[in-house]
Amino acid sequence: xxxxxILGTGSQxxxxxxxxxxxxxxWDEDGxxxxxxxxxxxxxxxxxxxxxxxxxxxxxxxHGDHCLGVPGIVQRLSLDDVPHAVRAHYPASGQEYFTRLRxxxxxYERAELLEEPVEEDGLLTxxxxxxxxxxxxxxxxxxxxYQLIEPDGRRMLPDQLKAFGVAGPDIARLQRxxxxxxxxxxxxxxxxxxxxxxxxFAFIMDTxxxxxxLRLADQAxxxxxxxxxxxxEADLARRFGHLTAxxxxxxxxxxxxxxxxxxxxxxxxxxxxxxxxxxxxxxxGEIVVASDLSRTAVPARR
Numbered sequence: 001x002x003x004x005x006i007l008g009t010g011s012q013x014x015x016x017x018x019x020x021x022x023x024x025x026x027w028d029e030d031g032x033x034x035x036x037x038x039x040x041x042x043x044x045x046x047x048x049x050x051x052x053x054x055x056x057x058x059x060x061x062x063h064g065d066h067c068l069g070v071p072g073i074v075q076r077l078s079l080d081d082v083p084h085a086v087r088a089h090y091p092a093s094g095q096e097y098f099t100r101l102r103x104x105x106x107x108y109e110r111a112e113l114l115e116e117p118v119e120e121d122g123l124l125t126x127x128x129x130x131x132x133x134x135x136x137x138x139x140x141x142x143x144x145x146y147q148l149i150e151p152d153g154r155r156m157l158p159d160q161l162k163a164f165g166v167a168g169p170d171i172a173r174l175q176r177x178x179x180x181x182x183x184x185x186x187x188x189x190x191x192x193x194x195x196x197x198x199x200x201f202a203f204i205m206d207t208x209x210x211x212x213x214l215r216l217a218d219q220a221x222x223x224x225x226x227x228x229x230x231x232x233e234a235d236l237a238r239r240f241g242h243l244t245a246x247x248x249x250x251x252x253x254x255x256x257x258x259x260x261x262x263x264x265x266x267x268x269x270x271x272x273x274x275x276x277x278x279x280x281x282x283x284x285g286e287i288v289v290a291s292d293l294s295r296t297a298v299p300a301r302r
Contacts, residue, residue: 002027002298004222004261007043009290011228012065015267019043019292020065023224025201027148030055030129033073034203040069041076047293051076059090060205061143062097071104077111085112089124089134091142092117118144130198135216137207139241145216150198160192197302205264208241217255222298225251226264227275249279258299263290
């Protein structure tokens with residue numbers, strides 16, 4: 001299963017309608033928790049997301065609405081005796097903040113939390129999920145966006161497998177080796193399969209428009225991106241290092257995004273349909289105006 005569970009969608013301060021940020025990406029066997037703001041632990045309970053589902057914690061920057069939920073999450077990992085290691089990515093320049101958040105209160109630390117600070121742009125790690133990248137954004141403090149890239153693969157074709165007599169363990173062997181011999185003839189993988197494009201996910205929070213916004217969003221199947229302001233406040237957005245809904249949608253259109261998730265809304269706005277209207281003027285794909293405790297699926301492979 002690949003889906004985004006939206007825990008909170010507000011910026012700066014929570015409101016009656018919106019909790020601060022929090023986004024959980026379920027990606028097969030892995031669970032990525034992005035930017036847990038204040039109240040994330042409680043929102044996870046409402047959403048049915050267990051602490052044990054988290055395998056990676058990814059923080060874009062150390063403004064409170066993106067990280068004040070860290071103490072509760074860290075302590076919950078130990079309280080629930082999460083058996084696997086959880087890896088934490090965050091800007092290395094904010095090491096002192098992460099340390100304070102991690103040990104904000106006394107607790108019996110049983111869970112294994114492995115810190116992997118982000119020093120610079122580039123590939124962070126490779127795992128069963130694919131590649132995890134980080135790229136520096138333009139905000140008032142150091143901030144990184146994240147990109148998940150699944151390698152391209154091949155889709156096996158049942159009718160062709162049957163026609164060539166490939167079945168059972170031979171299918172897995174063919175996938176490993178690229179060719180096998182069946183009844184005296186060599187079968188190549190391209191005879192019984194077709195190319196399958198890997199999926200991409202991008203997570204972009206507080207930033208002005210910059211080159212790395214486009215690099216992160218490039219060909220994303222699912223793009224989660226801040227749209228703090230409407231276009232009438234474009235000057236305000238630039239001054240404080242944020243995007244408007246129209247800018248975010250233009251990025252999605254230019255980058256070949258399939259599904260656009262707008263979030264991180266200023267508390268001054270009470271009409272979410274206005275964000276959809278602005279985005280629809282720029283982006284021709286599917287648009288989701290995020291709401292607390294909603295879910296959206298990663299689009300099926302192309």
